[in-house]
Structures are given as C-alpha cells and as structure tokens.
Amino acid sequence: MPNVPDPTDESIWRPLRLLQARMDDDIARLYVESDLPELKPSYVMELLRLHARGPMTIKDLATSVHRTHSAMSQKVAAMRAAGLVETTAGSDARNKVVDLTDKSRQIVEKLAAEWQATEAALVALEDELPYPLSKAVQDIEKALVHKSFHDRILDQLRGSTAWE
Incomplete structure (x- = not known):
C-alpha cells in the first residue's frame, strides 16, 4: 500500500458541502415524516417549476433551473421511477416532454409550502450570522x-x- 500524502485530506469548502448535505437531510426527514419517502430535496425545484409553467422538454426544464441537459435527463429518469413525473414524445423523436403525474399534482402545494418555509428558515438563520x-x-x-x-x-x- 502506498504511503503518500493525500491532498484530499484538506479542503476549504468540504465543510460547506457537508453542511448543505446535512440541511438537505433535514428536509428529506420532513418528507419521510409526511409519508413522502420517494421525494428528494433535489427534485422539488423541478416539480414546482413544472407546476408553475406546465409541461416542458427536458432541455427547457434544464435551462430553466440552470442544469445541463444530461444531468436533467438523469434526474427526470429518477423522478419518473419514483412516480413523480411522466414523459411523452416531443415535437420530434429527440425531445421528451416532462409533466407532473397525478401523484405529484396531489402534493405540489405541500412542496410549495415546504419551499417557502425553508426559505424563511434560511432568512432567520442568516439573521443569526455575523x-x-x-x-x-x-x-x-x-x-x-x-x-x-x-x-x-x-x-x-x-x-x-x-x-x-
């Protein structure tokens, strides 16, 4: 086994990434407590965007939330597997249109309330910081x-x- 220094032992921003993960875990815990275990915090923006703007192509959805097409395609596949979105063929064979499922439509107001509460909690948290x-x-x-x-x-x- 090599005995060389590992540069990844030190990271200035790793604590920030871990902090965000811890906060996302707290949000995910809210979903589990509300009997929404298939929901992940990383899905909510897209679900709310689809609710507000209607069905979109994967490309348009990705652009609207500042993600790559590839990343959004993977996320849509995961959300589809969780029963939160459905996809249909777009105007040409290369495009897929993403829309909410009935399951998502039933919880979207709850998700909007959580989003707003999370933003308010962040404002209150920032008020405690120098x-x-x-x-x-x-x-x-x-x-x-x-x-x-x-x-x-x-x-x-x-x-x-x-x-x-």
Missing part, C-alpha cells in the same frame, strides 16, 4: 467576474512540475 452566506455568495460571484475561478486555479498551477 456574515450571511447569501452575501458571501454574492461577493464571490462579484470577485469571479473580475477573475474567473479557472484563471485563479491556473495561477496556482503555474510553476507546478506535476501539472506540466
């Missing part, structure tokens, strides 16, 4: 307009013999 995460995100986005993350990584790689 520097709200939403402000940090805005500041990071502003800094990345000045210089992209790609360029920042390249700067750090300059002179690295392992990267050359």
Whole structure:
C-alpha cells in the first residue's frame, strides 16, 4: 500500500458541502415524516417549476433551473421511477416532454409550502450570522467576474512540475 500524502485530506469548502448535505437531510426527514419517502430535496425545484409553467422538454426544464441537459435527463429518469413525473414524445423523436403525474399534482402545494418555509428558515438563520452566506455568495460571484475561478486555479498551477 502506498504511503503518500493525500491532498484530499484538506479542503476549504468540504465543510460547506457537508453542511448543505446535512440541511438537505433535514428536509428529506420532513418528507419521510409526511409519508413522502420517494421525494428528494433535489427534485422539488423541478416539480414546482413544472407546476408553475406546465409541461416542458427536458432541455427547457434544464435551462430553466440552470442544469445541463444530461444531468436533467438523469434526474427526470429518477423522478419518473419514483412516480413523480411522466414523459411523452416531443415535437420530434429527440425531445421528451416532462409533466407532473397525478401523484405529484396531489402534493405540489405541500412542496410549495415546504419551499417557502425553508426559505424563511434560511432568512432567520442568516439573521443569526455575523456574515450571511447569501452575501458571501454574492461577493464571490462579484470577485469571479473580475477573475474567473479557472484563471485563479491556473495561477496556482503555474510553476507546478506535476501539472506540466
């Protein structure tokens, strides 16, 4: 077994990813407690979007929630397997149109209430913080307009013999 340093032992943003996962787990627990175990927090935006805007192609749904077509196609397949959406052929053979199932239509108001409660809980949580995460995100986005993350990584790689 090799005995080399593992660079993944340290990560500045891993705690943020783990925090978000913990919060998503709490939302998922609400679904289980409400007898919705097939529902995942990552499905709710798409279900609410379909409810608000009606059936959409996978491409249009992906665009509307800022996801790739490939990622949305995989998510739609998972939501279809859970009985939350159905797909039909679109205007040509390459397109699939996604729509809510009756099962989803019965719970969508409940999901909207949870979404709004989650947003309100986040606002209340941020009120307890000296520097709200939403402000940090805005500041990071502003800094990345000045210089992209790609360029920042390249700067750090300059002179690295392992990267050359």
